[in-house]
Amino acid sequence: MSGKVVLVTGASSGIGRAIADLLHARGHSVYGTSRRPEAHTAPWRLVAMDVMDDASVLAAVTMVLAEAGRIDVLVNNAGLVVSGAVEDTSIAEARRSFETNVLGPMRVAKAVLPGMRERRAGLVVNVGSLAGRIGMPFQGIYSATKFAVEGLTEALRQEVAGFGIAVTLVAPGDTATPVVENRVRATAATDPASPYAADFARVIAMYEKDEKAGAPPSAVAGLVAGLVEGSRSGARRVVGPAPQRVLVAARNLVPGPIFRWGMSLYFGLKR
Numbered sequence: 001m002s003g004k005v006v007l008v009t010g011a012s013s014g015i016g017r018a019i020a021d022l023l024h025a026r027g028h029s030v031y032g033t034s035r036r037p038e039a040h041t042a043p044w045r046l047v048a049m050d051v052m053d054d055a056s057v058l059a060a061v062t063m064v065l066a067e068a069g070r071i072d073v074l075v076n077n078a079g080l081v082v083s084g085a086v087e088d089t090s091i092a093e094a095r096r097s098f099e100t101n102v103l104g105p106m107r108v109a110k111a112v113l114p115g116m117r118e119r120r121a122g123l124v125v126n127v128g129s130l131a132g133r134i135g136m137p138f139q140g141i142y143s144a145t146k147f148a149v150e151g152l153t154e155a156l157r158q159e160v161a162g163f164g165i166a167v168t169l170v171a172p173g174d175t176a177t178p179v180v181e182n183r184v185r186a187t188a189a190t191d192p193a194s195p196y197a198a199d200f201a202r203v204i205a206m207y208e209k210d211e212k213a214g215a216p217p218s219a220v221a222g223l224v225a226g227l228v229e230g231s232r233s234g235a236r237r238v239v240g241p242a243p244q245r246v247l248v249a250a251r252n253l254v255p256g257p258i259f260r261w262g263m264s265l266y267f268g269l270k271r
Contacts, residue, residue, distance in 0.1 A: 003028035005068045010078030014177030018217035051104030061111040074112045076105035077127045084186025085196040086140045101145035120164035126153045128171040173240020174214030
């Protein structure tokens with residue numbers, strides 16, 4: 001084996017696939033996870049893993065450790081986008097999102113960290129989102145999960161630093177991936193009788209237009225590769241379209257009422 005041993009969750013498509021492909025091309029030993037690895041082909045090792053299932057996570061990590069001997073880098077990328085007004089989102093739908101986006105990275109990290117602590121070296125990269133800094137209308141549950149990933153990452157970073165383990169959050173903006181096709185719409189949100197139906201349809205169409213025109217996943221992959229290889233560093237790295245990065249920065253600079261007015265105006269929401 002050459003390079004580092006890297007485990008990338010959610011590697012069957014989109015950002016995860018781009019990260020796995022680039023790291024493999026650079027000579028790293030890549031293990032990419034998918035719930036259905038038999039449905040995909042890749043030049044690197046595909047591993048079955050469902051981040052919502054404790055036994056599945058443990059089995060996958062155990063297999064990688066048995067085969068490679070170590071895991072140098074964990075990239076927690078697997079995620080789920082659930083869209084709908086908060087009122088229209090069922091508790092079951094919200095729970096599934098938190099299980100995937102928050103408890104999923106936690107499960108995999110818990111399985112990988114003991115080996116990193118023993119070697120006193122390692123890197124954990126959690127893939128967040130610019131939506132983890134701004135509550136996005138009709139993606140409130142998704143924003144909530146990514147806000148949680150921000151806090152989880154910040155706490156974990158402090159806890160494991162003394163063991164020689166680095167923890168970084170990468171926050172992409174809109175990225176041109178299959179997220180449009182894979183978006184899960186809350187069941188009640190698709191009901192024309194929902195009081196939010198018109199606003200939901202309009203705002204989601206805006207999101208999907210921006211996503212299709214978003215940055216290529218290779219931009220995120222390049223940033224992650226830099227973190228893996230040491231040419232990049234930092235506790236939190238942002239990547240994506242410049243206007244979105246400016247918007248996130250403005251969140252902490254512009255007075256709250258003005259920022260909220262601007263968001264409502266942009267999305268055409270009444271105040």
